[in-house]
Amino acid sequence: MIKDFDKLKQQLAELSEAVNKFESEAVQLRVVELVLGQRDGQVAGLSENGIDGYIAGPGMMHIVRNTPRPGRKKTTTDSARGAVAALNELLEGDFFSEPRTIGDVVAHCQSQFGTRYKSNAFSGPLSRHARNGILTREKNEDGKFVYVDPQKAA
Known part of the structure; x- marks a missing residue:
């Protein structure tokens, strides 16, 4: 044919x-x-x-x-799967020893891993970790939720 x-x-x-x-x-x-x-x-x-x-x-x-585009770099991830892996890596370290907002998590991932994630990629997993007791969640003075690891908190 x-x-x-x-x-x-x-x-x-x-x-x-x-x-x-x-x-x-x-x-x-x-x-x-x-x-x-x-x-x-x-x-x-x-x-x-x-x-x-x-x-x-x-x-x-x-x-x-699907042909690579020369001169362009991809700056965001396709799905939240990468964000969950990055979040799990932060949980293993001391990142959550201090209260952190979702914005802090996004900024840290961009500087640490070189990948920009959207904040909504972290909101579900962070809420789930707070519900399961892995992290605690409370509002700060600005009215934003902050997350902290109760076992590593100072």
């Missing part, structure tokens, strides 16, 4: 480098449509590559989205 698949894959990889420079996915999709000459779901002009009847769709954007 697809002749010269490796050649097409290489061409799409080269195209994705240019397309990924645009921030907006809508702009990326429009550029891909213009480059490939898409009309009514059919990609025109690719039959000489042996892709007769190929319908452009989400699979093509998968290639574009």
Whole structure:
């Protein structure tokens, strides 16, 4: 069905480098449509590559989205799973020997681990640890919750 698949894959990889420079996915999709000459779901002009009847769709954007973007570094995590691991590492150390807010935890993780987490990634696990007695939680003078390890508190 697809002749010269490796050649097409290489061409799409080269195209994705240019397309990924645009921030907006809508702009990326429009550029891909213009480059490939898409009309009514059919990609025109690719039959000489042996892709007769190929319908452009989400699979093509998968290639574009998953190609590394040169010059860009990822600054946030995909999920809270990384935040839980970072929090567990802080629990093993002396970080919670003093009262800490969620903002303190986020700032410490960014400086210590080099990864920016969102504060909501920590709110659930911290509440769970407070409920289970691993940490104690109380409000400070500013009305924010602070968390402290009762076994390591001074």
